[in-house]
Amino acid sequence: xxxxxxxxxxxxxxxxxxxxxxxxxxxxxxxxxxxxxxxxxxxxxxxxxxxxxxxxxxxxxxxxxxxxxxxxxxxxxxxxxxxxxxxxxxxxxxxxxxxxxxxxxxxxxxxxxxxxxxxxxxxxxxxxxxxxxxxxxxxxxxxxxxxxxxxxxxxxxxx
Numbered sequence: 655x656x657x658x659x660x661x662x663x664x665x666x667x668x669x670x671x672x673x674x675x676x677x678x679x680x681x682x683x684x685x686x687x688x689x690x691x692x693x694x695x696x697x698x699x700x701x702x703x704x705x706x707x708x709x710x711x712x713x714x715x716x717x718x719x720x721x722x723x724x725x726x727x728x729x730x731x732x733x734x735x736x737x738x739x740x741x742x743x744x745x746x747x748x749x750x751x752x753x754x755x756x757x758x759x760x761x762x763x764x765x766x767x768x769x770x771x772x773x774x775x776x777x778x779x780x781x782x783x784x785x786x787x788x789x790x791x792x793x794x795x796x797x798x799x800x801x802x803x804x805x806x807x808x809x810x811x812x813x
Contacts, residue, residue, distance in 0.1 A: 675730045677716075677811055678739065679782045681769040682725050682747060689722035690759055692795075697804045699753035700725060703746055704808050711745055712736035716811035719786045720804035721793065726786040728779070730811055743768050776813040 684690060691697070697720050704715035704727065712735035718727035729742070736742065747764045754762040773779045790802035799805075 675733065675736075677728060677730045677773045677779065677813065679771040679773055679779075679786075680727050680729055680743065682743070683765045683768075684723045685763045685765050687723040688762075690754075690762065691720050691725065692722040692804050693758070694803075695757050696720075696754055699750055699757060701806065701808075703750045703753070707742070707746065708732055708809075710749075711742045713742050714809040714811060716809050717783055717786070717807045718805060719789055719802070721789055722795075726789065728773075728783070728811055739770060743770075773813070779811075779813045 691700070700720055701718075704718060707713045707715050707729070712732050714730050714732050716728040716730070718725065731737075731739075731742075737745065747768070751763055771782070773782065787799045787802075787805065790796045790805075791799050796802045
């Protein structure tokens, strides 16, 4: 005899739609929150790694914002080809750490952990994006979000 699904678990069917890859909101911080990322040469290392993520890791990277001491970005595995989230982030951080060390800061390193949030709806995606794009404004770095030079979109990740 099978038991009926609990009411609070039924909503998971909507969250984990098997026809669509999961979409994550990701944040990674610099070790000791040292403010070194918001520079053209460093942003180029990060953006290059995001552009190559599909081929190297099987992940698509969408919108992103590079702050002085952390990055926010949205990403999704590209079908069954994608590495696990943990392996993708570990590889991405290792590659970018090496690039940043070679270009500018020999002692640069990321914090070991990262923050991930599984997006559950289009509203969640847009809400998180508005929060992320306003980060430079809240930090007093610009007068308007669109003035921040270290942001962009690699792939359009439709919900």
